[in-house]
Amino acid sequence: MNLPITVTQNDLLEILLNIAPVRPVFIWGAPGIGKSALVEQFTREVGLPCVSLLGSQLAPEDIIGIPQIKGETSEFLPPKMIARREPYVLFLDELNACTQEVQKAFYSLIHERRIGEYCLPEGSIVVGAGNRAQDSAIVKTMSSALINRMFHVQLKADAGQWIKWAQAEGLHPWIIDYIIQRPDHLFSEPPKTEEPFSTPRSWHMLSDALTEYGAGKRELSINTLKMLAYACLSESHAGMFLAYTKHCAIRIY
Numbered sequence: 639m640n641l642p643i644t645v646t647q648n649d650l651l652e653i654l655l656n657i658a659p660v661r662p663v664f665i666w667g668a669p670g671i672g673k674s675a676l677v678e679q680f681t682r683e684v685g686l687p688c689v690s691l692l693g694s695q696l697a698p699e700d701i702i703g704i705p706q707i708k709g710e711t712s713e714f715l716p717p718k719m720i721a722r723r724e725p726y727v728l729f730l731d732e733l734n735a736c737t738q739e740v741q742k743a744f745y746s747l748i749h750e751r752r753i754g755e756y757c758l759p760e761g762s763i764v765v766g767a768g769n770r771a772q773d774s775a776i777v778k779t780m781s782s783a784l785i786n787r788m789f790h791v792q793l794k795a796d797a798g799q800w801i802k803w804a805q806a807e808g809l810h811p812w813i814i815d816y817i818i819q820r821p822d823h824l825f826s827e828p829p830k831t832e833e834p835f836s837t838p839r840s841w842h843m844l845s846d847a848l849t850e851y852g853a854g855k856r857e858l859s860i861n862t863l864k865m866l867a868y869a870c871l872s873e874s875h876a877g878m879f880l881a882y883t884k885h886c887a888i889r890i891y
Contacts, residue, residue: 641791645793646794655684665793667770668773669769670839671795671825671837672793672838673767689719691731701740702743716753720747721756734768738778741780744784745783766788795837804841819882825838826875833872834868834876840871843870
């Protein structure tokens with residue numbers, strides 16, 4: 639799916655706060671763009687625990703449970719991770735990576751917040767997320783019945799908002815300064831070949847690597863910097879980031 643309207647991180651948080659309590663929301667977006675992180679932020683905002691299920695790893699019985707004989711009849715016992723007594727946020731990540739059988743198992747859970755005789759506690763919220771077909775990710779066609787049960791939004795990367803988040807989170811100053819100068823390098827479309835590409839997640843990964851290696855506090859060899867940059871970013875962005883590091887205050891040898 640490729641919606642004609644896209645939303646930023648701040649837009650999505652507002653949508654989740656206003657829509658998700660009454661209707662299940664599905665978030666479309668490329669890998670590494672920040673879907674899961676924003677759902678985590680949303681759960682903190684509403685003060686509810688989050689139960690995350692990975693669609694690509696589920697079987698139908700993981701949703702509907704297993705049958706148990708009770709007297710002269712049988713009933714399905716839903717899994718413990720879903721059957722909770724207190725309200726929570728159920729995050730269905732990679733929902734469109736499920737098989738058709740698993741998608742069908744989600745119908746009543748998403749639309750009615752019910753599995754068999756079990757109903758989600760009052761105040762519970764269901765949010766789904768997944769990649770698009772053009773993202774070269776593992777996705778399956780989502781049934782029209784499942785699509786029609788959810789409110790759909792498509793997330794885009796917004797460099798200005800990401801920079802504010804990165805500053806608040808204390809990401810490595812080289813990363814923040816570089817994205818300030820080159821906001822267009824925050825995100826690149828997933829390539830058709832097997833190679834790293836630039837996303838908010840991969841820049842965060844590079845920031846963690848630079849911090850662990852002590853960049854800015856001790857000297858790093860150019861070979862180490864190359865290894866770190868090319869391991870996380872698209873080739874062109876990695877090369878330009880390395881050129882930028884030559885102008886940083888710390889000497890590279």
